[in-house]
Amino acid sequence: MNHNFRRFAALLMISMIAVFAVACTAQDGDLNNAQNQTLYLFNSKGENAEAFKKMCEDFTKETGIPTSAFSVGAGQDAQEPLRTQMNSVNPPAIFSLQGLKELPEWKESGRIVDLSSVENEEMRKLADAIPESMRLSDDGKSNYGIPFNVEGYGYMVDQRMIADLFSGEQQEAVIEGLKQASYEEFIAFCDAVTQYIETPAAKTIEINGKPYTFTAQKTERTKKLNGVFAFAGSEKWTYGDHLINVALNTVFLDARSAQNATEAQLESLRQPLVAYAKALDYVSSHAGGIKGSAKRGNDLINAANFGYDQSVQSFADGNALFLQQGNWAYANIEKVSKDVAENAVFLPIKLPITDAMIKTGKTAKEMNSSIPVYVPNYYVINAKAPKEAQENAIRFLLWMQKPENVQKYVIEAFHSVPYMADEGMKLDDSLSVSIMEYLEEGKTLSAPYHGAPNIWSSEVVGKELMEKYLTKSEWTEDDYHSIADFAITRWKNMR
Amino acid sequence: MERYYKKWFYLLVLPAVLLFVFVIGLPFVIGTIYSFTSWRGTYFAGGTLSESFVGLENYIQAFSDEQFIHSMIYTTAYTLVAVVAINIVALSFALMLGRIKRGVGLYRTVFFLPNMLGGLAMGFIWQFIFQVVYTDLLFSPDGLFHVEFLRFMTQDTTKALFALVIMTVWQSAGYMMLIYISGLNSIPGELYEAAEIDGAGPIRKFFTVTLPLLMPSITIVLFLTLANSFKLLDQNIALTNGDFNTRLMALQILRTIQDKTPPNYGVAQAQAVVFFVIVAVISLFQVSLTRRKEVEY
Known part of the structure; x- marks a missing residue:
């Protein structure tokens, strides 16, 4: 017994060392061959x-x-x-x-x-x-x-929801109007929707200079609405990266110019960032949710109620009219509701900016009718x-x-929008098609936030907003300025 | 058999030594060397290893980083509370299970089960518990009892510390309880009988018989809980992700890499070395202190 055990132990030792040695040398061998x-x-x-x-x-x-x-x-x-x-x-x-x-x-x-x-x-x-x-x-x-x-992002909207809020034949005109609308008109529209959710009435509103009348009665679909925006308060990147990126577009043409930002450029971001804070104030205080309309406060940043998945679900279930997300979210929306995904299109994210705030040669109207599209x-x-x-x-x-491979892999297999789509290529989801429309019209913004100091947008500004502001029910004019000041100071310090 | 072990001692321990050297020893030595360089994860900024030596610069940077200092203080505070809480709960469980006659196996299993869960899974489960069950169902104004302190526990630096403690007590108490049970079982019954004859009550018996003879188990449990608390990472990521100033040291080291581009692995490595020294010194001090309290009978 003792003898056998000894033999076994010795064999085990030798095999272990052998395996160890082989494992080490085999990798080198593979390297040379491969x-x-x-x-x-x-x-x-x-x-x-x-x-x-x-x-x-x-x-x-x-x-x-x-x-x-x-x-x-x-x-x-x-x-x-x-x-x-x-x-x-x-x-x-x-x-x-x-x-x-x-x-x-x-x-x-x-x-x-x-x-x-x-x-x-x-x-x-x-x-x-x-x-x-x-x-x-x-x-x-x-x-x-x-x-x-x-990829591109903006406010997604289910076109059928618009058709139900107004009369079906006005759907296209309303969506087109909302694409062109100014920030003030857009806010007036959102206020009207908020009022409609509480007390539906055939009220007439003006979008991009044209009048449209709400249907007097709610439909099965519009009955589900409990807020204007599906808001992911716990996801700092949604307002830290993406929403702030729209404001950065007022000063920087692209990520490269943001990376080489001058002191003067950063100072000229102040007013656009105040505008950004105002827009975020509005969006975060008009949120719908899976549990009903939401108020700004501690609950709005709870991941269990206002995380990414919940915001997608809230939009796909029809609890909220708009969702600020990109075409990458198509698959997630489709998992909850294929119909909503197939009928979703992008509207531009709008900010209360003026031509004087914009240093890139664009106008406020152009910016408010464009969506960020970037690589x-x-x-x-x-x-x-x-x-x-x-x-x-x-x-x-x-x-x-090669065009045939772009169609086969990038479009069909990866469900993406190619960076150089030609007419022969056929995109396969509604959000990709919507991005292509903006691209064809030249109504796109870029992604200067990629050129901001690392983690500035999400982990610094986004975090500050989440921890100190989204938990507060009321924001003042001073708060808007404090947010802008914090963002600019931290950018300068982090360079 | 003993002769056999003596004869083949070096060969038998060789695999373990090799594993230790290659998996722990070498990376540790390399890491310590890299903490004095401008290592960027895949290359040395400024040239080769020897050209990239920056002396104590990484350590100076680490100690002048407010977040790193805060995470050190926060980790120490968390460890103090967690070690006390886990030990009290684990020892209470062990003493209670020593008293009951039926269902001991079932209780042991139930208390031990949370230990089987991975840190991330547990963090997300408890995030749901704190954010929905505590906040909305149990302790909200419309809930069972309104306790504002127990609501939104992941949204405040102090509350989150207790949230982490509650979660880790739930996870570790069962495991530590098993160590205490085996310690309690090894205390001879006659010592209790003798104490009773001398007129000792339950509290006196606990402090004069149980506690001194349980010191070997306390040494092990204290060591494990101290080291585990200092090293806590997954649960921290999943529960708070460091928001609201809740970065423990391990998470702080991880985030240091992401804070800058190109990533400054040199500073992160310096933080890791400081972290190692703190954990090692405290653990060694604790082991030697509690060892001295152990009694022989």
Whole structure:
């Protein structure tokens, strides 16, 4: 027994050490064999992990170049896994970056290829063709990435709700009117809806200079309304990143100019930020919810009642007329109500701004009838990957941007809006179509908040608003100014 | 058998030593070295490892960061309250289970079960409990009892500290109770009989017999609860996410990386080293102190 046990123990020891040693050396062996052949890709959008993998497999089938794709988990932060992958024995040759905010890190580490200076002429042409406003560039000359897609956001509205609030045939005209309406007209409309929810009456209101009359009786659909806005008070990014971004558009044309903001530019943000605070005051005090109309206070920032999911549900259930969200929320809305998702379109987010506040050459009317559309993600090439891998990466990106592949993967598989959609491409959801309409009309704003200091918009300003203001029932004129002052001071300190 | 262990001692401990060296020892040493550099997660700002040495700059930055200092104070306050609360509850459970005759196994299982839940899952469950059950159902003006302090517990620095304590007591008390039960079971019954003959009441018996003889278990439980409280991360993320100034130290280190771009891993690493020193010193001090109180019989 003793003898057998001894033998067994010795064998176990040897096997464990052997396994340990093999495990260590096998990785090195794999590296030597694979490095010159396999194209490693890092995908930061976990939501499309399966479709991304399929696209890579199709590329392999067509070109014979083996691929290995790594996707982060859905909703998971991509920066940490990307750094881990970069430190691994097989770093990705293609990885994705979320815009200008993440560029300094990878530029400083020397891991990013400037596409405007690659040898491959086709790649240079593709990079040159990217509209200037969509380029990943910190100096206006370099061009570091191929946009993954474009995303847009605004106030979503279920068109059928408008048809029921007014008469069906007025639906299109009302929506068009709301797109063009000034902030004051929009607020008058929201006040009228609030009043209608309490006491329905055939009241006539003016939208963009034209009169429209509410239906005297509520329908099954409008009976569910208990507030104007579906508001996610616990999600700082909705008012920290996205709403404040509209105000930043008054001074900055794009993320790059925000990144290089001057003292004077930051000072000229004061009035637009006061306007932003006023708009947020209005929105957060006219919220509907799954439990009924909501009041501003501690409950409004409880994640269990006013989180992202609850705001989506509140909109999809018809409790609120508008939801400030982007086209990425389509799938979530669809899960609650396919009909609402299919009938949702974007209206612009409006602020009480004047032409004098705007330094970009636009007018207040233009800004209040535009929605932010921007590139959330770029594919970039790892400059430290072996030469052959970089060449394969270029082949992959060129292959991916072929119109038929854009239609097949970007539109159909990833449910995204391509950054250069042509007429032959067919978008497959109502929100994407709505974004395309704004793009075609040239009524778009950009995403300067990507150029603000890291975490400024959401974790600094958004947090201040959540902790100190959204819990307060009344805001004063002084509060608006304090919010603007806090935002500007912190930006200056964080640079 | 003993001869066998003596002969093969080094070979037998080799796997454990290798694991410790590669999984804990080396990363710790590397991390400590990196805390003196401008490490950015995938590269050294300014060149190679040797070129990027910044001396004590990362430590100076860490200590001049108000949030880091606040998180240190907040973590210490939380740890003090949590350690006391967990120990009182766990010991009370153990003493109560020692008294009852039926259903002991069931109670043990029920009290132990929360320990099986992961930190994040538990944080989200308790977020719902604090935000809906406490705020709307139990302690609202229309609820069972109106207790304003117990409403919106995740929205205030002090209240959130108690919310974290309530949650971690619920999670850990069952596990610590098992250690106390085994400690209580090892106390010979005759000592209680002798104390009774000498005229000692239940309170006297607890302080003169139970507590001194339970010191080995108290040493272990105090060590575990101290270390776990200092290291708390997942529950902190899920319950408050650091809002309302509720960042504990582990979360503060994590957020330091996200606060700047490019991420300053050097400063985060310096914070981690300071964190390690604090936890190590306090834990060693506690173990040596409670060990001295242990009695032999």
